[in-house]
């Protein structure tokens with residue numbers, strides 16, 4: 075279990091992490107979600123004792139990271155796959171890490187096998203593709219067979235195959251009863267990977283809940299209505315206090331479900347051509363929630379939301 | 389001990405320490421060969437003259453030691469290091485031990501290599517090692533190289549950038565220390581207290597040629613070694629201290 079209490083980090087003028095408190099439960103995959111610059115990496119560096127918090131603390135099973143004896147046996151982490159000397163072989167990279175925590179040398183070959191890098195173990199890491207580097211980073215994280223794992227944006231820049239591999243891998247780790255804390259700025263990705271979600275924006279906690287709850291709460295349900303007598307229906311709906319929005323030829327109603335609208339249409343004698351429930355996209359919901367807290371706003375504004383990504387399955 | 393092994397694996401699993409190490413030995417030995425070939429006929433040459441080019445090797449060793457840590461900052465492996473070993477002082481001390489060990493060996497190779505090369509070319513120059521002073525001049529390179537490397541490691545930890553650390557070390561050791569004498573009146577006195585000057589006095593490089601400055605030095609050769617060691621370890625300590633306080 076990882077616990078952050080009032081975690082705060084200030085770099086000069088920027089308050090990167092602002093009084094952040096959350097907990098990462100044991101034996102589950104917990105997503106750490108926030109837009110770019112929200113402070114995810116900073117928080118993870120503080121958990122690992124790399125950056126000293128300006129205030130508050132982060133504890134792993136009740137201990138500060140720096141008080142852990144041979145920490146690779148307790149916590150494995152992949153913060154940046156590029157943190158490898160390009161002229162060192164993958165095996166040598168793992169060997170020195172293993173040695174530093176008195177891990178047996180055969181463990182190096184085991185983790186290479188697990189991530190499927192055995193064939194290229196002797197090659198210099200600088201020549202690895204991003205996917206291979208990511209696997210090497212995961213191998214390093216697994217070296218000490220730790221119960222707690224931290225991954226910072228592990229799927230960033232990977233191709234679909236790589237993403238799938240990582241996603242499956244996270245589940246496997248959680249199934250083995252490990253605690254996995256994985257960051258991302260994509261809610262759609264987290265919805266597939268994580269059971270719990272810690273959401274932050276501008277260094278502040280926005281919510282901590284199960285992924286299901288977060289998605290249900292965050293996505294607004296609407297109904298799309300198509301009708302030749304839209305004007306009549308609009309008046310009737312307006313009197314009932316429904317929220318209306320035009321979308322081309324259609325009307326989008328929120329605050330009422332299909333049944334209510336259908337019955338109302340029948341009462342008013344309005345012909346309906348379409349009445350379909352719409353599930354809000356996760357990305358939209360996420361942007362809505364963290365909208366005010368995005369570090370750098372772009373000139374792209376509403377109406378140009380990127381392709382809607384509806385959560386597939388669970 | 390496991391930390392030392394880890395640092396040893398790290399140091400020897402990349403090319404640059406090997407390249408630097410070989411260069412640090414080959415360069416002074418090769419130039420000693422040139423020097424010896426041109427040295428005067430059968431006049432008595434002192435042991436100090438065999439070590440005139442060792443400074444080249446020492447400069448390369450400064451680069452090697454600085455690189456040992458700045459490359460870790462450059463590639464982010466310092467974070468993996470501190471993640472594996474949160475006790476940063478312990479991790480960096482282990483690195484210091486490994487670097488000192490390697491550079492000590494390089495220093496010995498340079499000291500004896502240059503001496504042997506000179507003697508090979510000038511067999512009649514009376515270059516046998518028959519006094520304690522002679523041994524100090526040749527074998528002492530091991531100590532000087534190791535201490536210089538610790539100093540460079542400290543600078544590397546403080547500066548963190550390869551280019552900055554290397555430039556600082558080379559410009560200081562090759563230029564600043566000799567240019568200090570240009571300061572009127574006090575220049576000479578200041579020079580007598582500078583670290584690399586101290587290292588050279590311990591070795592006794594050109595102790596008879598440079599008679600002018602050897603008149604009244606404040607310290608004995610061993611006193612100078614101690615002085616050099618104190619400075620090198622102070623810089624290293626400052627580096628380690630700052631690394632424990634900074635964000636990685």
Ligand SMILES: Nc1ncnc2c1ncn2[C@@H]1O[C@H](COP(=O)(O)OP(=O)(O)OP(=O)(O)O)[C@@H](O)[C@H]1O
Nearest residue numbers: 085088090108109110111112113114115116117259
């Ligand atoms: N070492 C540093 N020095 C100064 N500012 C920093 C430092 N590290 C992070 N910041 C700032 O802190 C804020 C949070 O950065 P952080 O990298 O933690 O965000 P993030 O959530 O990981 O973003 P991303 O999704 O882009 O990786 C940013 O404004 C960043 O500019």
Ligand SMILES: [Mg+2]
Nearest residue numbers: 114115116226
């Ligand atoms: Mg980040």
